[in-house]
Amino acid sequence: MNSRREIIPITYRLAPALLLAGALLLASAYLASAGPLAQTADEGRAIFEQKCQACHTIGGGRLVGPDLQSVTTRRERAWLLSFIGTPDRMLAQGDPIATQLLAENNNVPMPNLGLTQSEVESLLAYLENPAGAGQATTQPQAPTQVLPPGNYARGWKLFTGEVALVGGGPPCMGCHNVGGIGRYGGGSLGPDLTQVYSRLGEPGLTSALANFPFPTMAAVFTGKALDPQEQADLLVFFAQVDAQGQAMPPAVFDRYFWFWGLTGMALLFAGMVIFWPRQRLSISEALRRKR
Ligand code: HEC
Ligand code: HEC
Known part of the structure; x- marks a missing residue:
């Protein structure tokens, strides 16, 4: 009798401790699951700003590629995982959505950025809830920069290398053709840029010139970015070449404009x-x- 009476108070006395232990266990389990999630979304945001923002906005309209707002509801998760990781392979395999996207984007492909599986997962966590990552309350916008007025002749000279690039980058003509420029044309490592202004669109090309988000070019121009004046001059140059269908030497271009x-x-x-x-x-x- 006596011993039984003693047992009950002991379990009563133990109850709060047990509850506390249980609560701690639950809390740690919760933290273990919520912690890394929040962290991957933050990580995703950082990767996005570094590797995607030059071509995509989230709710800021299209740049080189489509606006990615609510892309995670538009597309299946499995598709997004493979496309962001290996867009080139998806295309090569004839994936119907990737093929259609390419056609809708003037045949500008999304590059393979060499991301790891976990980086892609982080990006998806971020894209699912852009506003939730970090302390950021605003979504990233297109990197807007007000460029000075550009000049065709200067753009032509920067392209051909007649005037050296301020940052020390190689002249565009070494790797690109544009509108049948020069007697022998430009290099053929990079794509022909005659129609690049309409292919990428003005916001896309503006961002491309500021960031060169294409793998080969990014490697060549690391630490050798174009300055704003060079970006503006090349933008005007590309816009005119696109409109005329050819790259006229500055003197011809001037005469042409006087004439018209x-x-x-x-x-x-x-x-x-x-x-x-x-x-x-x-x-x-x-x-x-x-x-
Ligand atoms: C050089 C520009 C460029 C970069 C850099 C880039 N993308 Fe893209 N992205 C595109 C283009 C262009 C498309 C349209 C698909 C096509 O043309 O093949 C696209 C398509 C997409 C799509 C599919 C959109 C849809 O409507 O289904 C997703 C998702 C995407 N990109 C995510 C990313 C992420 C994440 C990054 C950064 C890791 C990134 N992109 C970096 C150009 C780019
Ligand atoms: C060392 C070679 C090289 C030089 C120099 C170079 N590019 Fe490129 N560029 C490329 C390659 C290769 C690509 C294809 C995408 C990639 O893999 O980077 C490209 C792609 C581009 C694109 C995207 C074209 C499209 O339709 O998708 C633009 C715009 C561009 N280059 C502009 C320039 C400008 C402007 C300069 C000079 C300031 C320049 N490039 C100098 C190699 C070069």
Whole structure:
């Protein structure tokens, strides 16, 4: 009898300790699962800013590639895992979504960035909940930079190497052709850039010139970024080459613009002379008919 009475109080006395131990166990289990998750989303954010942001925004519109807002609801997780990790292999295997995406993006492929499986997982954790990562309350936006006014002739000279790049990078012409430039054309290691302005779009090309987010170019231009003036000059150069379909030497380009500038003004003037009185005539004619 006595011993039984003693046992009950002991379990009562132990109960709080047991509860506490249980709570601690649960809490540590919770922390063990929640901790790394939050951490991978943070990690994903860091990788995104370093490797993706030059081509993608999250809710800021398209750059070189599509806006990635809610991409994790648009696509299956398994597809995203393989595509972000090895987009080139997906394309080579004829994956229908990858093929369609390429067509929708003017045949600009997403490069294989050599990410590890765990980096891709972190990126997905971040893309699933961009606002939740770190203390960041704002989502990353397109890296906007206001460029100074650009100049065609300077862009041409930077492209050909007639003027050296400030950062010490090699001239574009060593690896790229553009609009049949020069007597022998440019190099062929990189793609032909005649239509690059419309292929990447102005926001995409602007970002590309500021960051060179393409694997080969990134390696060549590490620590040798273009300065804002060079970016602006090349942007104007590419826009004009795209519009004309050819890269005119600066002197020809200037003459061409004088010619079309003057011709355009003459045409405008002629149009005014020809059409203005006629329209007035036809109005008075219409009034006369009404009466
Ligand atoms: C050089 C530019 C570039 C870089 C850098 C880049 N992407 Fe892309 N990305 C693209 C393009 C272009 C597409 C469109 C697909 C295509 O044309 O093959 C795309 C498509 C995607 C898609 C599919 C979008 C959809 O609507 O289904 C995802 C997801 C994606 N990229 C994630 C990333 C992530 C994550 C990174 C960074 C690790 C990254 N991209 C880096 C250019 C880029
Ligand atoms: C050492 C060779 C090399 C030099 C020099 C070089 N590029 Fe490139 N560029 C490439 C390669 C290769 C690619 C294809 C993507 C990749 O693998 O990097 C490329 C891709 C590009 C693209 C993307 C084209 C597209 O349609 O997807 C642009 C834009 C570009 N280069 C601009 C330039 C400019 C501007 C310069 C000069 C300031 C330059 N490149 C100098 C090798 C070079």
